[in-house]
Amino acid sequence: MITGPQCKAARTLIELSRERLSSFSGIEIGIIELFERKLDTPDDTVLATLQKALEDAGAVFIAENGGGIGVRLKFTRSEAKRISALEAEGGIVAYDDVP
Numbered sequence: 001m002i003t004g005p006q007c008k009a010a011r012t013l014i015e016l017s018r019e020r021l022s023s024f025s026g027i028e029i030g031i032i033e034l035f036e037r038k039l040d041t042p043d044d045t046v047l048a049t050l051q052k053a054l055e056d057a058g059a060v061f062i063a064e065n066g067g068g069i070g071v072r073l074k075f076t077r078s079e080a081k082r083i084s085a086l087e088a089e090g091g092i093v094a095y096d097d098v099p
Contacts, residue, residue, distance in 0.1 A: 001047040002054075002061055003069065008036040010071045025053035048095035 002010075005079040011021055017069075018036075022029045027046055034040040035050075042050075051061060 001015060001044060003037045004041075005030070006036045006061060006071050007050055007054065009062070010037075010054040013071060013073050014054070015057045016054075016057055019049070021053060024057065025049050027053075036048045 001014045009018075011018070016024075016033050018029050021027070021032060027050055029043075031040070031042055031046065032050070035042055041047075055061070060072050060074050062072065
């Protein structure tokens with residue numbers, strides 16, 4: 001599960017306000033704020049919902065791998081634009097297996 005600092009870092013990377021994250025995830029702003037400030041830890045369902053919303057918006061969470069936990073962007077803005085253009089060209093419909 002993600003940590004409060006990871007949640008805040010992910011929001012910053014993808015330029016998403018707490019209000020927008022709340023809207024996307026259905027989680028109250030106050031819960032998000034307390035979590036990010038390390039004043040409270042929501043239950044696992046709330047954490048999974050926040051993580052999914054952030055991942056859907058373009059964040060990738062990095063698990064402990066000897067160097068510490070972290071977060072990064074799934075794609076740069078230019079990559080996202082190119083992918084969007086390619087997806088609009090048509091062709092065979094298939095599942096996108098994007099890590």
